[in-house]
Amino acid sequence: MSVELKTKDITIGVIGLGLMGSSIVTSLLISGHRVKGIAPLQEDMEEGPSRICEQLAICGELHLLQHSIKSYLSKLTISENYSELSDCSLVLECVTENIEIKKQVFEKILGVVNSYTIIASNTSANSISELQKFVHHPERFLGIHWAEPAFATRFLEITCGEQTSHSCANWVFELAHHWDKEPTILRKDIRGFITNRLMYAMYREALFLIDKNEVSIEDVDKFFKYDAGSWITLMGIFKRMDFMGLNGYLEIFNTLFPKLCNADDVSRIMQQKVLINARGTQSPEGEGLYKYTAEEVKNWNEAFVLFNQDIYQLAKLYPFRKGEKVTASGILSDSNLYQNLL
Numbered sequence: 001m002s003v004e005l006k007t008k009d010i011t012i013g014v015i016g017l018g019l020m021g022s023s024i025v026t027s028l029l030i031s032g033h034r035v036k037g038i039a040p041l042q043e044d045m046e047e048g049p050s051r052i053c054e055q056l057a058i059c060g061e062l063h064l065l066q067h068s069i070k071s072y073l074s075k076l077t078i079s080e081n082y083s084e085l086s087d088c089s090l091v092l093e094c095v096t097e098n099i100e101i102k103k104q105v106f107e108k109i110l111g112v113v114n115s116y117t118i119i120a121s122n123t124s125a126n127s128i129s130e131l132q133k134f135v136h137h138p139e140r141f142l143g144i145h146w147a148e149p150a151f152a153t154r155f156l157e158i159t160c161g162e163q164t165s166h167s168c169a170n171w172v173f174e175l176a177h178h179w180d181k182e183p184t185i186l187r188k189d190i191r192g193f194i195t196n197r198l199m200y201a202m203y204r205e206a207l208f209l210i211d212k213n214e215v216s217i218e219d220v221d222k223f224f225k226y227d228a229g230s231w232i233t234l235m236g237i238f239k240r241m242d243f244m245g246l247n248g249y250l251e252i253f254n255t256l257f258p259k260l261c262n263a264d265d266v267s268r269i270m271q272q273k274v275l276i277n278a279r280g281t282q283s284p285e286g287e288g289l290y291k292y293t294a295e296e297v298k299n300w301n302e303a304f305v306l307f308n309q310d311i312y313q314l315a316k317l318y319p320f321r322k323g324e325k326v327t328a329s330g331i332l333s334d335s336n337l338y339q340n341l342l
């Protein structure tokens with residue numbers, strides 16, 4: 001990294017203390033920042049602080065804390081008043097996915113921040129080039145797209161709009177390493193960024209096959225868990241292709257591509273589920289593509305956070321260190337077995 005960044009000297013504002021906003025606040029606090037949380041709605045004021053405390057406690061259980069929870073909380077202020085943002089170097093907008101609401105929030109931010117402040121949106125669905133038309137210094141506006149729960153996940157997408165300065169994106173890219181992230185930079189504002197572009201291509205194909213009753217929901221998930229899941233965190237998809245030898249893929253591309261779904265309309269099962277307000281683990285009835293009891297919802301939420309940590313810890317052990325091998329228990333021990341791979 002070219003410039004030594006000290007998180008303790010960089011104050012960051014987060015607007016919106018909903019699901020993502022609060023977990024972003026937690027991530028920034030444990031990375032050493034002073035954080036100004038803005039609660040646009042009363043419910044954020046009521047629920048945000050306790051959510052952040054609970055998340056800090058989870059971080060403690062995950063061994064992510066170097067100080068007491070109290071000392072992290074001493075670096076956090078939560079307010080309804082946007083003027084708190086006046087000394088922030090970076091402000092993250094994290095309000096509901098509605099362009100009019102985001103526009104109003106940007107106006108309030110612009111009324112109080114300095115000309116040097118970088119403003120970022122956590123939008124999943126809006127174009128950064130469109131959003132940056134709402135701000136005074138579009139060269140200092142970009143997308144920072146976090147993965148939930150932000151304090152436990154490693155992936156983060158930085159997206160430039162048409163007018164974003166690359167030096168500004170590079171600064172955020174460097175800073176994100178201090179948040180323990182593996183960030184990507186998209187220099188061009190493609191719709192869906194990287195995650196949604198790739199995930200939604202998979203969702204379309206999977207839902208297409210389910211709509212046609214050719215595969216079951218359970219079997220699709222089995223494929224992801226036990227096939228893709230057994231190598232994807234180790235090598236991504238392109239090293240995997242190299243690993244398998246490339247030639248076989250060419251023939252399959254030629255025969256399979258014409259069979260894949262390229263429909264523009266939304267899958268039937270999704271339309272039916274959304275019509276009855278099935279929101280999976282987010283709905284009180286636990287009605288989704290699967291059905292959940294309240295206890296199962298709690299267990300899945302806990303498992304999700306723990307699994308995120310476990311899988312990143314496991315991935316850190318690879319590629320193999322010289323003279324060491326991974327045993328069944330995950331402990332590295334001496335061996336010449338993998339030396340030739342290095």
Ligand SMILES: NC(=O)c1ccc[n+]([C@@H]2O[C@H](COP(=O)([O-])OP(=O)(O)OC[C@H]3O[C@@H](n4cnc5c(N)ncnc54)[C@H](O)[C@@H]3O)[C@@H](O)[C@H]2O)c1
Nearest residue numbers: 016017018019020021040041094095096097122123124148
């Ligand atoms: N949840 C995720 O997994 C996830 C992942 C990546 C990006 N995002 C994005 O993050 C943003 C926030 O999503 P979330 O999941 O935290 O949503 P959420 O529903 O949990 O929180 C929404 C936030 O918007 C604020 N808000 C609602 N109405 C408002 C208004 N009229 N004026 C100002 N603020 C208002 C609320 O106070 C709340 O803080 C969205 O843009 C979403 O697309 C979410």
